[in-house]
Amino acid sequence: MSENNPTQSPVALASRVAIIGAGLGGLTLALALRKQGIETQVYEKARELRAVGAGLTLFPNGLNSLRAIDAGIVESLKSAGSQTRMLNLKKSTGEIIMQSPITLLAKYGQPMLNIRWSRLQEILAAGLPKEAIHLNSRCIGYQENDQGVEVDFEDGKKVQADLLIGADGINSVVRQMLIKDGSPRYSGRLSWRAVVKYNHELLGSDESIFMLGNDGKAFTLIDVGDGYIFWSAGALSADANCLQNAVEVKSRVLEVFAGWGEPVQAIVAATDANEIVERPIYDRPPLESWSQGRVTLLGDAAHPVVPVLGQGANMAFEDAWELQECLSHADSIETALASYEKSRIHRTQVIQARSAFQGARSYDADSETFLRGVAEQAQMSQSEFEDWLYSYKSTSL
Ligand SMILES: Cc1cc2nc3c(=O)[nH]c(=O)nc-3n(C[C@H](O)[C@H](O)[C@H](O)COP(=O)(O)OP(=O)(O)OC[C@H]3O[C@@H](n4cnc5c(N)ncnc54)[C@H](O)[C@@H]3O)c2cc1C
Structure with a gap:
C-alpha cells in the first residue's frame, strides 16, 4: 500500500463514488x-x-473485514444468525462419515456464522441513508472524461462520478466494458435452495449437515437463526436450463434426491414450492487485472467462484475493506486502484483456484493465471489453506 499522504484526504481524492449493484459487496463498500x-x-x-431464498455462511476472514468497517454490524449479524459448532459429514443414506467440531472462534476470533441472506442484506442496508441507494437504476455503460466517469442508465439518467465501482455481480455490465470477456461459464451443476421455518430432531441448532452422494449430488442443511433452516442442493446436469414452473421444480428436487436419508425428503416436502430457487452454477476464470483509469470491480463482478468454500461474500467483504483502505491512503485514484489490485488479485486467484479444484471444476490448462493459483493452492495442505484463508487480516488490522 502506498505511503499515507497527509495533504490528501480521501474526500479530496474521490468526492463522488458511484457503485453499481446493491448486493452484499456494493452495500458493504x-x-x-x-x-x-x-x-x-x-x-x-x-x-x-x-x-x-438463501442463507449464507460467513467465516472469520469476511467477518473480521466487516468488523474493521463497523463492529456493530458483526454484533447484529451474530444476534440474527446462528453459529456452527459441529459439522456433520454424512452419506446420502444419513450414515455419519465424520463429525468435526468447529474451532474457528478460538483460532481466528470469529465463528462460522450462518444467516439468512435477507437479514444480512437488511442489516447492511440499514447502515446507509435511504437516499444513498437508488433502486430501479440499471447501468448500461460508462465513459471516462476529463471530470471523471459518466455513468449511463437504462432510463436515460446520467451520473458523473470521480470513481466507478462495478459491484454488479457475475453478469457485470461494468466488467463487460472493462474486460470484455463475454458470458460466465456453466459449471455443469444445477442448484436448488430455500429457507424454511423448520424443526427436525436430526437438526441441532449449532450443527451443519453436509450430505454427499457418490454421483456428484450434495445436500446441505444449515440453521440460519430465528428457527429457519437453509437447505441447498446440487447435482450434475449437462443442461443449464431451469424449469419455469415452481411445482415442477419441487418435484424435480424430490426426484433427484429420492431415497436420501432424512431429513432431506421431509424438509423439501415441507417447503413451499414458490420458495425454492433453481439456478445453474456459473463461474469465471481468474483475472490478472480488473481496474482501468477510474473504474474497478468488486465481489462477484471481479472473482465469481463455484460455491464450494462459501467464500464469495466473504471475499466481497475483504475487497470492500481493502478498497476503502487504499482510497484512504493513496495520493491518487490510480495509485489507490493499483494498491487495491495488489492486495486483492493474488489472494482471490488462489481462492478461485481452490474453489475450482474442490468443485471438480477445470479451467483452461493454458491459462497462466490459473496455473499460478493452482500451483500455490496445490502446495498447501487443507489445514495450511484454512489457516491462510481464515486468518486474513487487512494490512491495517
Ligand atoms: C448457492 C450459493 C450459495 C452461496 N453460499 C455462500 C456462502 O455460504 N458464503 C459466501 O460467502 N458466499 C456464498 N455464495 C456467494 C455469494 O452469494 C456471492 O459471492 C455474493 O452474493 C456476491 O456479492 P456481490 O455483491 O458481488 O454480487 P451480487 O450479490 O450478485 O449483487 C450484485 C447486485 O448488482 C445488481 N446489478 C446487476 N447488474 C446491474 C446493473 N446493470 N445495474 C445496476 N445493478 C445491477 C444485482 O441486481 C445485484 O443486486 C453463494 C452463492 C450461491 C449461488
Whole structure:
C-alpha cells in the first residue's frame, strides 16, 4: 500500500463514488466509504432490495473485514444468525462419515456464522441513508472524461462520478466494458435452495449437515437463526436450463434426491414450492487485472467462484475493506486502484483456484493465471489453506 499522504484526504481524492449493484459487496463498500466521509451512491437495477431464498455462511476472514468497517454490524449479524459448532459429514443414506467440531472462534476470533441472506442484506442496508441507494437504476455503460466517469442508465439518467465501482455481480455490465470477456461459464451443476421455518430432531441448532452422494449430488442443511433452516442442493446436469414452473421444480428436487436419508425428503416436502430457487452454477476464470483509469470491480463482478468454500461474500467483504483502505491512503485514484489490485488479485486467484479444484471444476490448462493459483493452492495442505484463508487480516488490522 502506498505511503499515507497527509495533504490528501480521501474526500479530496474521490468526492463522488458511484457503485453499481446493491448486493452484499456494493452495500458493504458503500458503508465503508461513507464512514470515511466519501460521498457514495449505490445504483441498483432491482425495484426493491429483495432477498433470494438463501442463507449464507460467513467465516472469520469476511467477518473480521466487516468488523474493521463497523463492529456493530458483526454484533447484529451474530444476534440474527446462528453459529456452527459441529459439522456433520454424512452419506446420502444419513450414515455419519465424520463429525468435526468447529474451532474457528478460538483460532481466528470469529465463528462460522450462518444467516439468512435477507437479514444480512437488511442489516447492511440499514447502515446507509435511504437516499444513498437508488433502486430501479440499471447501468448500461460508462465513459471516462476529463471530470471523471459518466455513468449511463437504462432510463436515460446520467451520473458523473470521480470513481466507478462495478459491484454488479457475475453478469457485470461494468466488467463487460472493462474486460470484455463475454458470458460466465456453466459449471455443469444445477442448484436448488430455500429457507424454511423448520424443526427436525436430526437438526441441532449449532450443527451443519453436509450430505454427499457418490454421483456428484450434495445436500446441505444449515440453521440460519430465528428457527429457519437453509437447505441447498446440487447435482450434475449437462443442461443449464431451469424449469419455469415452481411445482415442477419441487418435484424435480424430490426426484433427484429420492431415497436420501432424512431429513432431506421431509424438509423439501415441507417447503413451499414458490420458495425454492433453481439456478445453474456459473463461474469465471481468474483475472490478472480488473481496474482501468477510474473504474474497478468488486465481489462477484471481479472473482465469481463455484460455491464450494462459501467464500464469495466473504471475499466481497475483504475487497470492500481493502478498497476503502487504499482510497484512504493513496495520493491518487490510480495509485489507490493499483494498491487495491495488489492486495486483492493474488489472494482471490488462489481462492478461485481452490474453489475450482474442490468443485471438480477445470479451467483452461493454458491459462497462466490459473496455473499460478493452482500451483500455490496445490502446495498447501487443507489445514495450511484454512489457516491462510481464515486468518486474513487487512494490512491495517
Ligand atoms: C448457492 C450459493 C450459495 C452461496 N453460499 C455462500 C456462502 O455460504 N458464503 C459466501 O460467502 N458466499 C456464498 N455464495 C456467494 C455469494 O452469494 C456471492 O459471492 C455474493 O452474493 C456476491 O456479492 P456481490 O455483491 O458481488 O454480487 P451480487 O450479490 O450478485 O449483487 C450484485 C447486485 O448488482 C445488481 N446489478 C446487476 N447488474 C446491474 C446493473 N446493470 N445495474 C445496476 N445493478 C445491477 C444485482 O441486481 C445485484 O443486486 C453463494 C452463492 C450461491 C449461488
